[in-house]
Amino acid sequence: MAVFSRGFGGRARESAPDLPPGQFLTEDFPVLSAGPTPEIYTAEWSFSIRTETGAQHTWDWEQFRALPSELVSTDIHCVTRWSKLGTSWRGVSLDTLFEEVESSYDYVMAHSYGGYTTNLPLEDLLDGKAWIAYEFDGEDLDPEHGGPARLLVPHLYFWKSAKWVRGLVMMKDDEPGFWEQNGYHTYGDPWQEQRYW
Amino acid sequence: MTDWKVGTVTDTRTETPTGRSITISVDGWPGNLAGQHLDLRLTAPDGYQAVRSYSIASVGDGSTVELAVDRFPTGEVSPYLVDDVLPGDQLEVKGPLGRWFVWTPEDTRPIQLVAGGSGIVPLIAMARAHAMSGSTTAFRLLYSVRTPEDRFFADELASLESETFHVDYVYTRSTPADWPTPPRRVTRDVIEALTISAADAPGVFVCGPTGFVEAVARALVELGHDPQSVKTERFGG
Amino acid sequence: MTSHVDGNALAGSLSEIFRTDMTTAVCCCGGCGDTTTIATEMVYGTDALAHGSIVRCRSCDDVLITLVDTPERTVVRFPGITTLTVDRETPPA
Numbered sequence: 001m002a003v004f005s006r007g008f009g010g011r012a013r014e015s016a017p018d019l020p021p022g023q024f025l026t027e028d029f030p031v032l033s034a035g036p037t038p039e040i041y042t043a044e045w046s047f048s049i050r051t052e053t054g055a056q057h058t059w060d061w062e063q064f065r066a067l068p069s070e071l072v073s074t075d076i077h078c079v080t081r082w083s084k085l086g087t088s089w090r091g092v093s094l095d096t097l098f099e100e101v102e103s104s105y106d107y108v109m110a111h112s113y114g115g116y117t118t119n120l121p122l123e124d125l126l127d128g129k130a131w132i133a134y135e136f137d138g139e140d141l142d143p144e145h146g147g148p149a150r151l152l153v154p155h156l157y158f159w160k161s162a163k164w165v166r167g168l169v170m171m172k173d174d175e176p177g178f179w180e181q182n183g184y185h186t187y188g189d190p191w192q193e194q195r196y197w
Numbered sequence: 198m199t200d201w202k203v204g205t206v207t208d209t210r211t212e213t214p215t216g217r218s219i220t221i222s223v224d225g226w227p228g229n230l231a232g233q234h235l236d237l238r239l240t241a242p243d244g245y246q247a248v249r250s251y252s253i254a255s256v257g258d259g260s261t262v263e264l265a266v267d268r269f270p271t272g273e274v275s276p277y278l279v280d281d282v283l284p285g286d287q288l289e290v291k292g293p294l295g296r297w298f299v300w301t302p303e304d305t306r307p308i309q310l311v312a313g314g315s316g317i318v319p320l321i322a323m324a325r326a327h328a329m330s331g332s333t334t335a336f337r338l339l340y341s342v343r344t345p346e347d348r349f350f351a352d353e354l355a356s357l358e359s360e361t362f363h364v365d366y367v368y369t370r371s372t373p374a375d376w377p378t379p380p381r382r383v384t385r386d387v388i389e390a391l392t393i394s395a396a397d398a399p400g401v402f403v404c405g406p407t408g409f410v411e412a413v414a415r416a417l418v419e420l421g422h423d424p425q426s427v428k429t430e431r432f433g434g
Numbered sequence: 435m436t437s438h439v440d441g442n443a444l445a446g447s448l449s450e451i452f453r454t455d456m457t458t459a460v461c462c463c464g465g466c467g468d469t470t471t472i473a474t475e476m477v478y479g480t481d482a483l484a485h486g487s488i489v490r491c492r493s494c495d496d497v498l499i500t501l502v503d504t505p506e507r508t509v510v511r512f513p514g515i516t517t518l519t520v521d522r523e524t525p526p527a
Contacts, residue, residue: 234445236445236446248446250442250446274482291446292446294445294446294449295445295455295457295473296458297471297473298442298457298473407437407438407439429474430440431440431442432439432443433481
């Protein structure tokens with residue numbers, strides 16, 4: 001058993017009744033860094049969805065921004081135990097991006113600039129549950145928070161909301177992404193507290 | 198070598214407006230080499246734990262270790278260590294750790310130390326080891342701090358100065374009253390003027406915030422130092 | 435803080451797994467072939483709010499080692515290392 005250190009409380013941890021289990025409130029927006037922040041110019045940016053037939057649907061920044069966008073107000077929950085309530089985003093719904101996409105596969109691997117990957121079931125991206133977000137709090141999304149655009153899947157732990165997203169690849173089976181290979185849960189539902197394997 | 202050991206704080210001493218040194222008595226501490234570090238673990242009453250890595254300022258066989266910690270205002274461990282911890286308090290340590298960023302008296306090359314802020318900690322351990330061992334190799338320290346008040350171990354460094362140990366300060370924000378140069382950064386020119394020349398093939402140890410360490414290491418290599426002889430330790434920031 | 439540190443910071447976690455000091459171990463990057471001690475590689479994610487520690491090649495940024503501590507296990511992966519050379523620890527002088 002560990003020795004308790006008198007007077008040590010760690011970061012002030014404010015609990016709240018309507019948070020998922022084991023989560024604490026934060027007012028700021030912590031940056032979790034796994035590597036250098038990629039420098040992505042919108043002139044060079046693109047986002048694509050690739051299916052099992054090899055078909056690839058690609059949007060450059062201009063085409064992407066011409067799509068209808070939505071204002072999203074949502075709570076976010078990070079597996080490192082902070083939750084932030086009522087965050088405000090603007091982005092393009094994945095329903096819009098998947099409109100023309102034909103696939104019989106049920107899983108998706110999200111790929112990011114910088115090499116990060118994360119896996120999700122397709123159904124968690126559709127029906128108004130996920131966006132490619134490019135604004136936070138009315139401002140362009142900061143590079144350290146995933147700008148120019150990141151995946152936003154707020155009903156799952158926030159590592160699933162891949163920063164610097166550049167594309168989705170349809171998968172027949174659920175295969176683990178970067179953190180999922182490293183001990184984190186394949187699905188990551190904060191209300192079930194699915195943090196680790 | 199890797200088990201957590203219980204440490205009891207025996208002494209704290211204010212070193213700077215934002216930092217202090219802490220002496221910890223550790224049951225079963227095997228002693229440590231100059232430049233090694235330890236992992237320190239704090240446990241809150243609710244079981245929450247935080248682990249951080251700290252360089253050790255002390256050196257030798259004893260069962261006490263001295264740390265020196267600078268407060269990062271947004272940190273959760275350093276404010277506790279700088280502001281709250283009292284003699285008698287317990288915490289856990291694991292170590293000594295690391296055999297790479299280490300100086301031992303068998304190393305007879307001239308040695309240049311370069312510290313940024315609290316990066317002095319592993320380097321004062323080397324200066325202490327140098328003095329304790331009676332080593333006659335030339336030691337020189339370039340110590341970059343914001344202001345004179347931000348110097349850790351100022352009195353001790355003054356007392357350690359000798360024919361074989363010389364200290365140079367660079368002040369980046371404000372200098373002592375009669376200082377010959379205005380506040381400045383540790384640029385390549387400053388390094389060239391105030392450190393052992395590459396021609397003397399010194400071993401170099403650089404410790405400080407990441408940006409500082411990388412700028413200094415780059416300048417040293419540009420000045421002709423063998424990259425293999427420049428050892429660095431970054432603490433973020 | 436989002437800045438990286440270096441391999442010295444992982445001395446404790448790695449020694450728990452390898453039972454020896456790994457800061458002096460030499461690794462060869464599978465991406466670019468750069469060969470250096472772990473102490474000199476870049477390490478991300480050692481601060482409080484991090485998913486885990488990531489060692490990246492100092493020369494090409496490729497991920498060399500990942501290390502995640504969960505309540506029940508430690509998961510270490512070596513996605514980018516082709517060779518890891520660990521000297522036998524010499525007894526302390």
